[in-house]
Amino acid sequence: MTNQRPDLRILPAAAWADHVAETLAGRVAADPSLCICLPTGSTPGPVYDALPGALATASGSFARSTIVLLDEYLGLPAGHPARCDAQLRRMLVDRLDPAPARLITFDVDGDDPAVACIAFDVAIDSIGGLDLVVLGLGMNGHVGMNEPGTPADAPTRIIDLAPSTIEAARGYGADPAPTRGVTLGIVEILAAREIWLLVSGGRKAAILAATLNGPVTPELPASLLRDHQGLRIIADAEAASEIPA
Numbered sequence: 160m161t162n163q164r165p166d167l168r169i170l171p172a173a174a175w176a177d178h179v180a181e182t183l184a185g186r187v188a189a190d191p192s193l194c195i196c197l198p199t200g201s202t203p204g205p206v207y208d209a210l211p212g213a214l215a216t217a218s219g220s221f222a223r224s225t226i227v228l229l230d231e232y233l234g235l236p237a238g239h240p241a242r243c244d245a246q247l248r249r250m251l252v253d254r255l256d257p258a259p260a261r262l263i264t265f266d267v268d269g270d271d272p273a274v275a276c277i278a279f280d281v282a283i284d285s286i287g288g289l290d291l292v293v294l295g296l297g298m299n300g301h302v303g304m305n306e307p308g309t310p311a312d313a314p315t316r317i318i319d320l321a322p323s324t325i326e327a328a329r330g331y332g333a334d335p336a337p338t339r340g341v342t343l344g345i346v347e348i349l350a351a352r353e354i355w356l357l358v359s360g361g362r363k364a365a366i367l368a369a370t371l372n373g374p375v376t377p378e379l380p381a382s383l384l385r386d387h388q389g390l391r392i393i394a395d396a397e398a399a400s401e402i403p404a
């Protein structure tokens with residue numbers, strides 16, 4: 160048990176995305192066979208926009224790397240633009256040249272999403288596990304689709320989505336919106352060597368402050384990551400504005 164404060168980096172909003180992209184590109188350049196789990200959503204968008212340029216500057220590439228998708232909706236057909244796999248391809252993977260060596264996603268088009276969860280974990284294990292998990296922070300404190308009420312020992316699994324997550328899916332063009340999803344579990348996130356929690360914008364200020372300074376509780380799943388030795392939080396100044404000095 161430790162109260163050690165995690166590695167918290169606060170950047171001006173205008174510099175935040177470039178900082179994250181440059182740091183990520185530097186990491187891939189230093190360790191080309193990295194296995195990295197990446198999120199979708201609005202937070203990483205500007206980071207992914209900057210990443211191809213940052214990779215070129217760092218002389219890095221994903222050509223030997225594995226990219227793992229963090230989570231996926233259930234009930235949307237293959238190719239639906241709101242699907243997380245479609246979002247990640249559009250936002251990043253299709254823009255990487257050379258393409259990543261491997262892309263691991265959830266096969267939610269089969270009969271049984273529970274089987275897809277097992278296959279997803281097996282695929283990650285078969286290449287030696289996750290080096291780095293990059294996460295956004297939900298307005299309700301979720302990470303991936305680990306919604307409030309998720310215990311620290313929750314594995315990769317099927318989950319009922321919180322109302323705000325369902326609304327977000329509607330915002331990505333899913334109507335009717337999905338009510339369930341599959342997500343990398345808290346157990347598997349905590350098993351990664353490094354975790355980067357990306358947080359931007361003033362609307363995340365209260366939940367980031369609670370993540371860092373409130374109780375460690377399943378009601379705020381991001382708080383469960385707080386004692387991980389490899390946790391780094393990269394926030395912009397607006398998102399960090401309510402963290403006590």
Ligand code: PGA
Nearest residue numbers: 200201202295296297298
């Ligand atoms: P956002 O979502 O990046 O779209 O704000 C983050 C999340 O829900 O994990």
